[in-house]
Amino acid sequence: MPTIPFSQIRAGMVLAAEIESPDGRYRLPAGTVLAESHLKWLRGWHIREIEATPESTAQPQDVAASEPAATPEETIRQRFAPLAPEEPIVITLTELALARAETLAAVRPARPPAAGRQKLADVPTPEAILASDPVLVSLPEVFMRIREVLSDPNSTVEEASAVIGKDPSLTAKLLKLVNSAFYARTLRVSGGLPPGPVDTLSRAVMLLGLNQLSTLAMGVSVLPLFKDIPAGCIDLRQFWRHSIGVGLIAKLMAVRMHDPSPERFFVAGLLHDIGRLVLYKQVPAAAGASMAEAAATGRHLVEVEQELFGFNHAELGGMLLHKWRFPESLEQAVWRHHAPTTGEVPLEPAIICVADMIAGAVLPGSSGERLVPRHDPAAWNAVGMAPADLPELVETAEAHFEVICAMFA
Helix, strand or coil, rough: CCEEEEEHHHCCEEEECECCCCCCCCCEEECCCCCCHHHHHHHHHHCCCEEEEECCCCCECCCCCCCCCCHHHHHHHHHHHHCCCHHHHHHHHHHHCCCCCHHHHHHCCCEEEECCCCCEEECCHHHHHHHCCCCCCCCCCCHHHHHHHHHCCCCCHHHHHHCCCCCCCHHHHHHHHHHHHHHHHHHHHHHHCCCCCCCCHHHHHHHHHHHHHHHHHHHHCCHHHHCCCCCCCCHHHHHHHHHHHHHHHHHHHHCCCCCCCHHHHHHHHCCCCCHHHHHHHHHHHHHHHHHHHHHHHHCCHHHHHHHHHHCHHHHHHHHHHHHHHCCCCHHHHCCCCCCHCCCCHHHHHHHHHHHHHHHHHHCCCCCCCCCCCCCCHHHHHHHHHCCCCCHHHHHHHHHHHHHHHHHCC
């Protein structure tokens, strides 16, 4: 069988011999029909040459490529398939999603290529994954300084403004957010709408509060850490669109519940799936295998992660925020957003759980999950949301969604 330089390898060729990652954790078996996703993995493994057939009659394709293309309505119903169809919340979300079917069907992640179930060696522990990336260990200086301000009860408005102001990009994003129509709406509800534009950080701190703006600044400041994730793992634009959607809905729910610090819910929503970014960044082959398995079996991705890895992205994300010394309420909201009742304070993760389901059902974007998140009755009861409350909530989030997304572009 010829040995072919990697530069000449193309999708559609068939492996003649098993290939193993340099650390021995992952393998592609002989007979695998190479797809574009495999080529990205192999490139990341720094493979120089491969034993493969120069041509193949087999073509890498989607599992369902030979089936008729699903209509937008069929696609939506497939995404709701694991949920109880008679549940009132599910019925209402399905109706809202069907009304937006054309838009939603166009942005959902495609089914990963089928190459058979891959044999994975042991996936590192969450602790090992987090310790292996110096970028996640060595945080930006502005983040460290903001964290110090947030943890010091004697910090002043001037000190917070000075620290945040050292990062012009962060400052610009924060001022755009505070001046957005979305913030005007939530501030109007809370009675804090300013008479004119917020043009300085000091005024933003006075308006939102020191803890509120510092928490928002911490959340926004970590986003650039994940810019180098390989394009083949996840569409980062769609990832952040989903995350922003969850944050918008979570904050609207917190304002509706008269929470005194609704900003932390926007940040919790923004970072709720950050554990997935760590997986895509640190163990891309394993992350890809979990997505392929979830698509092939029609199960939720979080369940497959737990089965394959022994932990899931929510746990990993919560551990990361703990490592970064985020406020405990944020850490718990991220860690337990798929199982709110397992924590001592279930309300905060319950809000993120509900917001995740709503955004996953009716707003564009995806963190890799192809299905609508599970319905957790206890979480919905905790936040006091009824089916009749959903249309207005969704319409409000939808009205501000694209503008807020553009601020993070």
